[in-house]
Each structure stands twice: as structure tokens, then as C-alpha cells.
Amino acid sequence: MNILRLSLAGLALLGSASSTHAASTAELTVTGLITPMACTPVFSAGGVVDFGKISQQDLNETKSTMLPLKTMTLTVSCNSAGRYALRMRDNRDGTAHVNSEIFYGFGLDGSGNKIGVYSLKFDPKQTVADNAAVIYGTESTTGGVAWRTSNSNPIDMGARSLLGFTEALGSTAGPSAIQNLTSTFVLEAVINAKQNLDLSQEVQMDGSATLEVVYL
Template sequence: MDLTVKCDAATRFALLGIDNRAGSSALNSMFGLGKINGTQNIGKYLLVMMSAVADGVSVLPIKSKDGETGWHGHLFWMPGDYASVAAPADASYPINVQDLTLELALNTSIERASLLDLTNEVKIDGSATLEMKYL
């Protein structure tokens, strides 16, 4: 799927990944897919940042744990990560962008059926918010 950000002018920003189903993944480093009966984790997923184009030019997806320091090129967007884009030659800090298109893929894993109560229909209920932060 494509994620598009359009600003009135070029600006530096990051998107904070928030897991709206926190606690429903066996790993804190992955987003949750919800729970069965409020107790059984259905599964987990990662957002994978693929190709990115900013203002018509290919750029590098980057992330940081605090949105201020430690920026580095990385494909996997985990809960609590700040994601942005950088010039391909320097992944150490986000660049100013007006129009961004970022291809996202989902890497999903469902728990083993033997660990889940499947006596009723189970709805996958993953949900994440990507909150814009101006830097």
C-alpha cells in the first residue's frame, strides 16, 4: 500500500508508529492483531518501508527511537519508532519534504491454531496510527 504525505511547503517531519492494539503481540517490536476472548493474542505484524519518493526523487527510509537522534536507514517500522526519509548519501537526519510517497508492506504472522480458541469466528483486528511530528 502507498502512504502519501502532502505539505504546503517543504518541511522536516517524522511519523510516529502507534500500536492501537498494544499488548496483543507476543513481541513488543511488532504491532498486534488483537485478542480472542481478551486473553489470547491473535498474532503480530511489522510495517515494512519500501521505496520512497520525495518531491520526485528517490530517498532513503530512515527511523529513530526518539525522533531526534540515532537516525539510520532501516526498513522495519516498529511500534514507537519515528520514521522519515533522508538523502541516499546521508541517513543521519531527515530532509525537508513537501510531497512524499512511501510504499508500505505488511509482514504478518498468526499464532499457531493450537494456541487459539477457534470455536467461533475470529476477526483480525490490527490497528496502527501514524502520527505526524514536525521536527
């Protein structure tokens, strides 16, 4: 993702024995790069996952309850091939009852209790990119400064990580230039223990997240 970067210069040297006078000014440089590349991500089913009505008697009393796995497809279409990664932002941040960047919250019940969490797992083996024969996954927890060695293992989408795909196995160079990508992912949802919820009335599972394409 191209962002504005601030560079500050003009720090005065205090307490110097030199007779040189420090300038009473500071220089501000604002830079950035506008790319002609544009990508559009689209989830299947309009990005909606509906578990329907769940009876409280089907929930575990003292431990979390895992719901059936859901499978969806993500397509990313760009106007030209280029390097990019994916990042997810939790629109219900702070409502996950498990503290990990791979879990996103379902919101709160009527008494302010955390309802549950869900996660997204992408599978490079279920990913197609342009004419590449095989695609591997990679990720960065440093904002793209360093990348994990690419491999074919499934990857959980982290809220503070970048997820990318490459044609090169065992590479730390980050994502390859890709124009069109289609990937299948699995959504895993977990409901908090029944004893931790207020079930005196219906509880609305209200998960919401935004997928962002970060240009590299």
C-alpha cells in the same frame, strides 16, 4: 512533533554552610513552537487491509502461520516543505504475541488469547519525494536526538522509533525537508499457533494502528 516542555528552576541548597537564605519560590517556564507547516498522511484503500476468511485447517498447529503479503501506498502531503518523521501507535497495544516494537497486535480471541501480529516495512527504493532523484531511509530510536546512517535498505516501522526520508546517502543529519512524499510499504501478517487459540467460534482479526506525522 512540537510539544510543551517544562523547565523547573529554584532548587534549594540544603545543608550549605553559607548564610545565604534560599528563596521560598520556584520558577516555571512553559515553552513551545507552533509551526505553520501542516501535513496530511493518507493510506491507499482507505487504510483497510482485509485478509478475508481464513480456515483453521490452514493454520499451523504448533507454530505461527504467515499470511500472504499485502502491498499498500502511503502519501504525505504538506502545505510546504519541512522536516518531519513518521511514527506508528498500536491501538491494540499489548496483544502482540511477539515482543518487539515492529510488531502490532491483532487483538484477543474470545478466551483472551493473542491472535497474531503484523508489521509494516517501508522501502526507500519505492519512495518518491518532491523532485529528488533518489530517496534514502533513516530512523531514530532516541526521539530525534540521533539518527541512523541513511541508506536504501527497507525499514520496519517501530512503535518507539521515528522513520524519516532524506536525499543524502550516508547521512546522520536526519530527514530532509519534504513537501510531498509517496511510499510503498509491505504489510506482513502472522497468526499465532493454532494450539494457542480458541477456535471453537469465529475469531475476528482486529488490528488497528494510528500513523502520526512528527514535525522536527
